[in-house]
Amino acid sequence: MSKPRLRLRLRLLSLVSILYYVFLIITTTTDLVAALRCRPDQTETLKRFKNEFAFSSICSDDTNFFRGVTCDNVTGAITVLTLPGGCIRGTLRSNSSLFELSHLRYLNLSFNNFASSPFSSAFGQLNNLEVLLLSSNGFIGQVPSSIRNLTKLTQLKLSYNKLTGDLSPVVQNLTNLSAVDLSYNQFSGTIPSSLLTMPFLSYLDLSENHFTGSFEILDSSSKLEILLLGNNHFEVEIIDQILKLANLRYLSLSYLNTSYPIDLTLFSSLKSLSYLNLYGNSLTPTSVNSDIDFPNNMQTLLLSGCNISEFPIFLKSLKTLEYLDLSNNIIKGNVPDWLWSLPLLVSLNLRNNSFTGFEGSLDHVLADSLVQVLDMALNSFKGSLPNPPVSIINLSAWNNSFTGNIPLSVCNRTFLDVLDLSYNNFTGSIPPCLSNFTIVNLRKNKLEGNIPDEFYNGASTQTLDVGYNQLTGKLPRSLLNCSLLKFLSIDQNRIDDSFPFWLKALPNLKVLTLRSNRFNGPISPPHDQGPLAFPKLQILEISHNRFTGSLPINYFANWSATSLKINDEERLYMGDFTNDRFTYDDTLDLQYKGLYMEQGKIFTFYSAIDFSGNKLEGEIPESIGLLTTLIALNLSNNSFTGHIPMSFANVTELESLDLSGNKLSGEIPQELGRLSYLAYIDVSDNQLTGEIPQGTQIMGQPKSSFEGNPGLCGLPLQQSCLSEDAPSAQEPEEEEAILKWRAVLIGYGPGVLFGLVIGHVVALYKPDWFIKNYGQNRLRGIRQTN
């Protein structure tokens, strides 16, 4: 592993380990309890417990279920139980056999689905419990006061449930607690002071709840080292009290929702502080501009969305700073040169401010720093891009006004992995070293010349977006060396080439867009090459080129990905690229249901074909019916002839179909009216005849979708098939189209189907246990609504 990466990873590890250590200690002690034989009556009880629930198929076999069971090697009683996540579904009742396992010391039921079960008071019977982990379980209601019985408890983790109520009656007697995570619930009321000052408590996460009011800390002997209180509703002063927790090392107070600005200087009194997160809180301008004497172990300072208008000079003396986030503020002018000489700074986020330039020499000032993750996106930087730091790994500078050439020094940066310079005004040619980067986004610049034919064997490229430039020449054949390539976007250039049949050799290619270039010739491979058969292609966009010829009847045979159900490692979006340093999402201009969206994120199950605006002729191949999971098809503005194939009946997921501007004849197949998701259809300007099928999907279409077919009759056209005037159908208005878009977005539940211009690369600071929890929760949400 390369050195800077290793270094960053080690540093992250030290941060995460602070958070982890409590859980790790317990896991280790668990392993020490030898897993010898369990007493038969205990095993029976466990089996009864298992039979109370429905199981997903992955864990219905006993081996998997019993893997997380440990029994005391002397008494044979079950002392440790960890269920595999995602297994159980059903209600956890008070009479459950689980509560007979009274010798349990360690219980982890996290990531199962006790959908809307109340938190049973019977948990109070398990009074040998030392560790109770019930995250992401769908529990609702109040935590019963019987939990007070669990006096041996050292760890309690109930995050990501829907628990409500006041904490005071719950935690009173649990004086041995050392780690408590109640985040992402709906707890309310004030935070009991007794909780904050429990004798052994070192880790407390109460973020994302509805806590209000203040609390008072009388006892200054608190052991609390890690405290997360973000996203609550503290209207009043709590900082004073927090400052009494003298051992705090890690403090997150994001989005406190206080009604007054926060004085940043106060935190300098916490002498052990190494992590401070104040996301989304307004800071008093005078405090930000003063000389704050933070303790000399400050590593992470997160001041995003803090209404900061001038570059904070106190940072100059933070020689131990590693992670700095100043994004989403209103800082203008130049980035000061001293910033780059902070000796340990590895991650810097300046996104979404109003920076215009850099102090100091462009050749050296950044280049000499040790920054590895640099996000300068969404600013107003002008002029040339400075030579990036020698240790750079992720460089994001999209949406600025950089001009001139892309500095060749990027090719000299051994560790550079993600390069996003999209939405600038770079000119000149593309540097010849793209194959060393995992992600390259140079979209919407003014780059000229060829795409360098320099992809060497074993290239790491997964995403290449050079759309909206002025590139000429042919597609480089050396792209075949990029066996990891998933996303290739060449749209809106001047590439003059034949259809790249050879790309079907790329085993991972999912998205290919060649829209608006000068590609020409047939899109049907020569006979001796067999069918096209892209192994994983889900989106193929070749519209507005000069393709010609007809498509054989079996053209779409063997396009496995578009015809199979897709299960992309349970990811929501195609091209989601997340690691412990940053996240990147592939985005695509989307034409769908007659509407256009710039740079949207793409759901993993989206699959689309767009051949519009070419000179294709002949019949639409019957094999289109094999693409059963196709969602959008656009064959408009070609010269297709013949009938609309009946096989469309089998494309049951189809939502958007545009066949307009061809020479199609005959009747519209009745089957189209039965496609239940088909929300948009346009067959205008053809030579279709007969009656428009009267399915509910078709009735809702505007008249314009059928116009320009002299022989067509029936609603929504005014032309009645009974040769007598029917009442005129109502035509949807412009706004309705936009409303439909919204409906589509909402229709897909949490998250949006395609987001607006997306934050391509985002530097991350969240410790990875947080991301994992959050990620799983997000996916659960989707699965449950589906």
Ligand SMILES: *[C@@H]1O[C@H](CO)[C@@H](O)[C@H](O)[C@H]1NC(C)=O
């Ligand atoms: C039980 O396990 C403990 C811890 O591993 C071990 O020290 C002890 O010797 C074991 N006792 C027996 C009877 O195996």
Ligand SMILES: *[C@@H]1O[C@H](CO)[C@@H](O)[C@H](O)[C@H]1NC(C)=O
């Ligand atoms: C608890 O169980 C879940 C689901 O099996 C697992 O993902 C998680 O790592 C476990 N937690 C600990 C601390 O062992």
Ligand SMILES: *[C@@H]1O[C@H](CO)[C@@H](O)[C@H](O)[C@H]1NC(C)=O
């Ligand atoms: C538990 O109680 C429910 C009703 O609350 C009942 O249907 C079920 O049979 C009981 N289960 C056992 C094991 O007693």
Ligand SMILES: *[C@@H]1O[C@H](CO)[C@@H](O)[C@H](O)[C@H]1NC(C)=O
């Ligand atoms: C608390 O534990 C005791 C045993 O120590 C037990 O008798 C009692 O029923 C438990 N209380 C609750 C509410 O479960």
Ligand SMILES: *[C@@H]1O[C@H](CO)[C@@H](O)[C@H](O)[C@H]1NC(C)=O
């Ligand atoms: C909780 O502690 C109080 C004293 O602080 C004691 O009176 C009470 O019995 C305890 N409750 C339980 C359930 O242990």
Ligand SMILES: *[C@@H]1O[C@H](CO)[C@@H](O)[C@H](O)[C@H]1NC(C)=O
């Ligand atoms: C609390 O922890 C201490 C030290 O770990 C232990 O001696 C004591 O027995 C524990 N108390 C309870 C009620 O388990």
Ligand SMILES: *[C@@H]1O[C@H](CO)[C@@H](O)[C@H](O)[C@H]1NC(C)=O
């Ligand atoms: C605090 O939250 C409430 C309710 O969510 C909201 O109405 C209010 O604007 C927020 N106040 C601040 C200062 O963010």
Ligand SMILES: *[C@@H]1O[C@H](CO)[C@@H](O)[C@H](O)[C@H]1NC(C)=O
């Ligand atoms: C942000 O700062 C400006 C002055 O720099 C101030 O006028 C404004 O009220 C602040 N906004 C908030 C939400 O605190």
Ligand SMILES: *[C@@H]1O[C@H](CO)[C@@H](O)[C@H](O)[C@H]1NC(C)=O
């Ligand atoms: C690029 O330059 C043109 C003028 O040549 C200007 O209109 C446009 O706003 C610039 N774009 C960016 C992103 O700076």
Ligand SMILES: *[C@@H]1O[C@H](CO)[C@@H](O)[C@H](O)[C@H]1NC(C)=O
């Ligand atoms: C790349 O590095 C080599 C040696 O370190 C140096 O000779 C060369 O000039 C550098 N090229 C660029 C474009 O910086």
Ligand SMILES: *[C@@H]1O[C@H](CO)[C@@H](O)[C@H](O)[C@H]1NC(C)=O
């Ligand atoms: C790309 O990486 C390879 C292997 O890591 C290295 O040998 C080569 O010099 C690099 N090329 C450039 C242009 O950085």
Ligand SMILES: *[C@@H]1O[C@H](CO)[C@@H](O)[C@H](O)[C@H]1NC(C)=O
């Ligand atoms: C649809 O698919 C079924 C089974 O694959 C096939 O029998 C049928 O002929 C197809 N229908 C059309 C219209 O292609």
